Amino acid sequence: MQRKITYYVDKIKPGQKISGFLKEKGYSEQNLVNLKKNLKSIEVNDTYVYQNYVLQQGDILNVYIRETESSRQIIPVELPIDIVYEDEDLLVVNKPAGMPIHPSRNNPDNSLGNALAWYYKQKQQAFVFRCINRLDRDTSGLTIVAKHMVSGAILAQMVAAKSRDGLQAQGIHREYLAIVEGNVEPAEGVIDAPIARKESRCLERVVDYEKGDRAITHYQKLKTWKNARSNKKMSLVALQLETGRTHQIRVHMAYLGHPLIGDFLYNPAYAANQLDRLAHAEENDSCMGKKAATDLLIHRQALHAHKISFPHPMTGKPMEFSVSMPTDMKNLMKI
Numbered sequence: 001m002q003r004k005i006t007y008y009v010d011k012i013k014p015g016q017k018i019s020g021f022l023k024e025k026g027y028s029e030q031n032l033v034n035l036k037k038n039l040k041s042i043e044v045n046d047t048y049v050y051q052n053y054v055l056q057q058g059d060i061l062n063v064y065i066r067e068t069e070s071s072r073q074i075i076p077v078e079l080p081i082d083i084v085y086e087d088e089d090l091l092v093v094n095k096p097a098g099m100p101i102h103p104s105r106n107n108p109d110n111s112l113g114n115a116l117a118w119y120y121k122q123k124q125q126a127f128v129f130r131c132i133n134r135l136d137r138d139t140s141g142l143t144i145v146a147k148h149m150v151s152g153a154i155l156a157q158m159v160a161a162k163s164r165d166g167l168q169a170q171g172i173h174r175e176y177l178a179i180v181e182g183n184v185e186p187a188e189g190v191i192d193a194p195i196a197r198k199e200s201r202c203l204e205r206v207v208d209y210e211k212g213d214r215a216i217t218h219y220q221k222l223k224t225w226k227n228a229r230s231n232k233k234m235s236l237v238a239l240q241l242e243t244g245r246t247h248q249i250r251v252h253m254a255y256l257g258h259p260l261i262g263d264f265l266y267n268p269a270y271a272a273n274q275l276d277r278l279a280h281a282e283e284n285d286s287c288m289g290k291k292a293a294t295d296l297l298i299h300r301q302a303l304h305a306h307k308i309s310f311p312h313p314m315t316g317k318p319m320e321f322s323v324s325m326p327t328d329m330k331n332l333m334k335i
Helices: 018-024 029-036 112-122 149-168 248-255 274-279 290-295 327-332
Strands: 002-008 042-044 060-066 082-086 090-095 140-146 173-181 188-192 195-197 205-207 216-226 233-241 303-311 318-322
Touching (some): 018 029, 018 060, 082 318, 112 140, 140 149, 173 327, 205 248, 216 248, 233 248
Antiparallel strands (some): 002 060, 042 060, 082 090, 090 140, 173 233, 173 303, 188 216, 195 205, 216 233
């Protein structure tokens, strides 16, 4: 991956060096270390210089990013992938349910990382996988992937700012759609309940006011209906997160008494099918075995990251993307 980034220096602090200028632009310390390894990575007015060069007003600063090696642990695999947007610095991908973000021991070749490794291999481009906002395997929707180290560092800082400053942060904002059990009342509100790992459980989380980390979720009910197949009330809820705890939406909605439809960890109506799901994991890797697939309304938690907005990491331009709910969630809304 090669990228040339140009800065026109119109305002500069007296005596400011290139290193300080780039830090103000969002470059990380590791970015600067990596640039130092290449003697021809920084150019001012058509002359290669070091990072201790003192900038002057009117200078034209070029930064050359050269990444020649791809992520070594990620196997390129041809998989369907829905790229909503792509430029020199980032991608926005609509991830399907059932696809993990990163490969793992149990999922070495069916992740978003595998799919993008194949995508760039076909383009004959080196690619280091840097997913910025992660989604659970069975959560569908929008996620951002940085294409080089600098955009990755700046986007990561946006994520950190969101965790620190909440919805007021000038960073990455996501809106989710979830379908939950029952008629949600009050119709909108804020859930401020700390979340911790459940004792003796590796994956499961729980609201814990003694040991938990603060977690804040904003929700608004959009619609309530009675599902034709189950004859039970369901609600479509829009949610925004101030914090990014593991399983935050799933834990908070269950805490309210409205667990997500299809949630094997936090919805008691589906928890009994978890053993069947695990027993058939190899037979049907997307979710569950044949018996459960015919009995259940949906084969995963009904959660979709449908909207994302953020300032572009290199230009600052406001970016906003949205995608509609996938078919399995739309089917739940049939009355």
